[in-house]
Amino acid sequence: MTMERDDWQFPWAKGWPEIDRAGMVEVDRRMVETYGIALEKMMENAGRALATVAWRRWLVGRDAPRVTVLAGNGGNGGGALVAARRLAAWGACVEIVLARPATALAPVPAGQFAILKGMGIAVVEDPPEGAGLILDGLIGYSLSGAPIGRVADLITWANGSGTPILALDVPSGFDASTGRLAMPSVSANATVTLALPKRGLTDPAVRWAVGDLYLADISVPPALYATMACPIRTPSFAGEDILRIA
Numbered sequence: 001m002t003m004e005r006d007d008w009q010f011p012w013a014k015g016w017p018e019i020d021r022a023g024m025v026e027v028d029r030r031m032v033e034t035y036g037i038a039l040e041k042m043m044e045n046a047g048r049a050l051a052t053v054a055w056r057r058w059l060v061g062r063d064a065p066r067v068t069v070l071a072g073n074g075g076n077g078g079g080a081l082v083a084a085r086r087l088a089a090w091g092a093c094v095e096i097v098l099a100r101p102a103t104a105l106a107p108v109p110a111g112q113f114a115i116l117k118g119m120g121i122a123v124v125e126d127p128p129e130g131a132g133l134i135l136d137g138l139i140g141y142s143l144s145g146a147p148i149g150r151v152a153d154l155i156t157w158a159n160g161s162g163t164p165i166l167a168l169d170v171p172s173g174f175d176a177s178t179g180r181l182a183m184p185s186v187s188a189n190a191t192v193t194l195a196l197p198k199r200g201l202t203d204p205a206v207r208w209a210v211g212d213l214y215l216a217d218i219s220v221p222p223a224l225y226a227t228m229a230c231p232i233r234t235p236s237f238a239g240e241d242i243l244r245i246a
């Protein structure tokens, strides 16, 4: 039985614009090309925020809590692997389940995975029973069609596990361009989305799958948003790393 804490003290944020997949791809590209903020840096911020929400809401005060981390081969998986490292360092018992063989990991997530191997963190083939929390890092904004194969199997397993699920960026199966949920999609208790809420995430119609929505700062310069193909004016995080927005 998981005891859940929800004593998040950060202010309710209103008025955040949404961003779709194309916009976020543009942000990611210009973060690197214009500002030299490498993917590793963004991923570190993303994973730390995910770990912080996980710890504060579900794990704090528990002795060696068990966390299952479902990681896809892209940037979403990479962020979840960063969170795995942070949670392990904070005392959690972390088990990693990869959606695809380690050889299929994109270069930066592969680097994160190598660190975890060096730390001796367990990597298991079958998702284990009895964890206190599942991190969903299977697919982020680069979903293409309805989830298939082992990714779909892991989504179905997580939804049926009875364990709380914390999703990174979007619940896997959520389409950040259309705001729609594919079948199957992760049914999360909470989601930590990055930089700006992805299009449709705040729609009450998908709240059952998104859960409580947190917004994490990955330090996108306001000038980047202001000079995008479709400029976005953003309110400030005002000194907070993570805001609860829905």
Ligand SMILES: NC(=O)C1=CN([C@@H]2O[C@H](COP(=O)(O)OP(=O)(O)OC[C@H]3O[C@@H](n4cnc5c(N)ncnc54)[C@H](O)[C@@H]3O)[C@@H](O)[C@H]2O)[C@@H](O)CC1
Pocket: 024, 027, 028, 039, 042, 043, 046, 072, 073, 074, 075, 076, 077, 078, 079, 106, 138, 139, 140, 141, 142, 143, 144, 145, 146, 147, 148, 149, 151, 152, 168, 169, 170, 194, 195, 218
């Ligand atoms: N600036 C940002 O927003 C940042 C984004 N990051 C993360 O990176 C994510 C985007 O990463 P990527 O573009 O690498 O891609 P994703 O990690 O979103 O997923 C891509 C992978 O998902 C799999 N996939 C896609 N559709 C599928 C389907 N229908 N069935 C089964 N498998 C499917 C494919 O193997 C594909 O390689 C974001 O959502 C976010 O979590 C962070 O890593 C860093 C900063």
Ligand SMILES: [K+]
Pocket: 076, 136, 137, 138, 139, 140, 167, 168, 169, 170, 171, 172
């Ligand atoms: K996800």
